[in-house]
Amino acid sequence: MAKSVLLASFISINSVDLSAFASKIELKAEVEDQDVTTFASGGWNERLAGLKSFELGVTWKQDVAASQLDSQLWALFATITTFEVRLSNAVVGTGNPKYTGSVLIKEHAPIAGSVGDVAEMDVSYPGSGALTRATA
Template sequence: MAKSVLLASFISVNATDLSAFASKIELKVECEDQDVTTFASGGWNERLAGLKSFELSVTWKQDTAVSQLDQQLWTLFGTLPAFEVRLSNAVVGTSNPKYTGNVLIKEHSPIAGSVGDVAEMDVSYPGSGALARATA
C-alpha cells in the first residue's frame, strides 16, 4: 500500500489555482443511511444508502492585497463555483485522481484570530450536485 504525505496538494476554485493560500484541505463524502428493518430482519437492523452529499473544508491563509484571496472569495460569496482538489499538484492520473464539483461559498471570515496569530480562516463549503472523481 502506498503512503503519502501532503506536501503540495492542489485546490482550484472558480478555475483559479488557490493552492498557495491553503494549508489544509478536507473533502468529506457521505450518504444518509435509511433504516429498512422489518419484522423479517431476524432481529438485525437493515440499512440502505440514501441521499449522498459532500463538503469541502479549507484553512485559508488570508491575503487582502488587490486581486488576492480575500477579494476572490468575497466576489464568490453566495455563489456556486466549480472546484477541483487533488492530493498532489502533479498531473492527474490513476495515483493522483481529481475530485470536482460545485460548492456553495456560504461563509467568509475576512478577519479572525487573536493577537500574534496568523491571519487565516477555517471554512466549510457544502457541495451542490454531484461530486466527480476522475483519473484522466
C-alpha cells in the same frame, strides 16, 4: 499500499489555482443511511443508502491585497461555483486522482484570530450536485 504526505496539494476554486493560500484541505463525502428494518429482519437492523452529499473544508491563509484571496472569495460569497482538489499538484492520473464538483461559498471569515496569530480562515463549503472522481 502507497502512503502519502501532503506537501503540495492542489485546490482550485472557480477555475483559479488557490493552492498558495491553502494550508489544509478536507473533502468528505457521505451517504444518508435509511432504516429499512422490518419484523422479518431477524432482530437485525437493515440499511440502504439514501442521498449522497459532500463538503469541502479549507484553511486559507488570508491575503487582502488587491486581487488576492480575500477579494476573489468575497466575489464568490453566496454563490455556487466549481472546485477541483488533488492530493498532489502533479499531473492527474491513477496515482493522483482529481475530485471535482460545485460548492456553495456559504461563509467567509475575513478577520479571525488573536494577537500574534496568523491571519487565516477555516471554512466549510457544502457540495451542490454530484462529486466526481477522475484519473484522466
